[in-house]
Amino acid sequence: MYNIIPEIRSGNRKAxxxxxxxxxxxxxxxxxxxxxxxxxxxxxxxxxxxxxWEERERFSSIIEVRGFLYTVTKxxxxxxxxxxxxxxxxxxxxxxxxxxxxxxxIMEHEIFLLLHKAVGGLPxxxxxxxxxxxxxxxxxxxxxxxxxxxxxxxxxxxxxYKKLRAVMRDHFYxxxxx
Numbered sequence: 001m002y003n004i005i006p007e008i009r010s011g012n013r014k015a016x017x018x019x020x021x022x023x024x025x026x027x028x029x030x031x032x033x034x035x036x037x038x039x040x041x042x043x044x045x046x047x048x049x050x051x052x053w054e055e056r057e058r059f060s061s062i063i064e065v066r067g068f069l070y071t072v073t074k075x076x077x078x079x080x081x082x083x084x085x086x087x088x089x090x091x092x093x094x095x096x097x098x099x100x101x102x103x104x105x106i107m108e109h110e111i112f113l114l115l116h117k118a119v120g121g122l123p124x125x126x127x128x129x130x131x132x133x134x135x136x137x138x139x140x141x142x143x144x145x146x147x148x149x150x151x152x153x154x155x156x157x158x159x160x161y162k163k164l165r166a167v168m169r170d171h172f173y174x175x176x177x178x
Contacts, residue, residue, distance in 0.1 A: 005065060008056050016056075019065075020049050026113045027073050033105060034077035044076045070106050118167040126160035129153060 007015035027045035028038070035041050051072055052065060059065050119130050125146065132142040143153040 003062065005059060005062055008053075009059065011056075016053055022113060022117070023069060024049060025116060026109045027069060029112060030070065030105065030109045031073055031077050034074065035080060040080060044073055044080070048072045048076060066106070066110075070109075114168065115164075118164050121167065122160055122163060126156050126163070129157050130160050130164070133157070 004012075004015040004019055008019060024045050027048055028041045031041035031044045032038065035044065048069055052059075052068060055068075059068065119127055119134075122130060125148075128146060129142055132145065137145070139150055139153055139157070143150045146153070148156075
């Protein structure tokens with residue numbers, strides 16, 4: 001992947017859309033660690049990415065952008081909790097645990113992003129099989145949904161996992177750190 005940050009910095013909306021599509025689901029998932037309402041998590045993720053767009057000229061590397069995105073998301077979550085007057089109880093019971101494990105949560109979400117991209121790169125039928133599997137569907141349900149025999153499903157699933165392992169092998173070091 002090329003460095004799109006200079007493109008975004010110069011106002012390239014297409015490059016920003018690419019970053020938005022990559023990080024929006026990751027930030028939604030990250031926000032869910034703090035805020036239980038998925039709709040509010042989506043709002044926070046969108047607002048965070050728009051805040052980055054407004055301040056894009058400040059950033060010259062993806063590392064700076066990632067730090068900004070995760071920090072703004074976390075702060076927006078805590079601000080929301082404060083506004084709802086649940087922050088005191090929530091921060092006392094779980095806030096410190098999340099603050100202590102902040103880097104671990106970032107790694108978890110970076111791995112999620114890599115996996116999401118790897119699954120997205122699979123052929124469409126294999127991608128559907130993996131997505132349904134990740135949603136908890138059983139093989140017989142997936143086969144019925146897609147309209148293929150269970151034997152074919154097993155074969156396609158095996159090939160898909162092999163492809164995912166090949167893609168993720170280059171990022172195995174992340175799993176070791178996690």
